[in-house]
Amino acid sequence: MLREEVAKALKVIQDGGIILYPTDTIWGIGCDATNTEAVKKIYSLKQRDEAKSMIILLDTANKLESYVSNVNPLAFDLIEYAESPLTLVMPGAKNISPALISNDGSIGIRIVKHHFCEQLIQRMRKPLVSTSANISGKPSPQYFSQIDSEIIDGVDYVVDLDQYDMEIKTPSTIMRLAPDGRFEFIRK
Numbered sequence: 316m317l318r319e320e321v322a323k324a325l326k327v328i329q330d331g332g333i334i335l336y337p338t339d340t341i342w343g344i345g346c347d348a349t350n351t352e353a354v355k356k357i358y359s360l361k362q363r364d365e366a367k368s369m370i371i372l373l374d375t376a377n378k379l380e381s382y383v384s385n386v387n388p389l390a391f392d393l394i395e396y397a398e399s400p401l402t403l404v405m406p407g408a409k410n411i412s413p414a415l416i417s418n419d420g421s422i423g424i425r426i427v428k429h430h431f432c433e434q435l436i437q438r439m440r441k442p443l444v445s446t447s448a449n450i451s452g453k454p455s456p457q458y459f460s461q462i463d464s465e466i467i468d469g470v471d472y473v474v475d476l477d478q479y480d481m482e483i484k485t486p487s488t489i490m491r492l493a494p495d496g497r498f499e500f501i502r503k
Contacts, residue, residue: 317430328353342458343448347439350412361450370445373427406493407420424442449462458484
């Protein structure tokens with residue numbers, strides 16, 4: 316089942332589509348983080364201002380330096396010792412769609428710990444965009460049954476995993492990390 320869902324999602328993403336999928340936090344809408352047209356489809360579906368950037372998911376911290384210039388070594392410790400999902404916002408974003416990079420040049424990255432996401436990212440060999448599965452301004456759904464039909468109907472593929480999981484999940488902690496090691500919490 317997992318392998319089949321990864322293969323189906325991969326095909327949609329490689330064709331420039333967007334998917335609705337489970338993560339280690341809340342359900343997300345995603346696409347290939349290097350495909351600007353696909354990224355713009357997500358902004359349009361969410362009715363989200365393009366000035367509000369979205370995050371990317373990676374399967375391993377070893378890949379951070381492929382997408383961020385000058386990663387502070389503290390990032391690796393924060394990721395390793397975080398007790399809950401952690402998104403790090405770091406300057407110097409590179410090798411991703413310009414539509415994902417904030418005006419200050421930063422990108423939010425989370426190392427995902429979810430079997431589906433890890434396998435999909437490994438097969439993509441690229442980062443996966445992740446943004447909450449809601450219309451901008453509306454509450455983030457805590458589980459699949461709370462996702463608005465407009466979102467479900469607006470994606471190219473809905474991953475058929477964890478749809479009946481009723482465990483309450485919350486968005487990740489977000490921390491801004493400067494190259495000099497200074498950090499601040501954006502969302503706890």
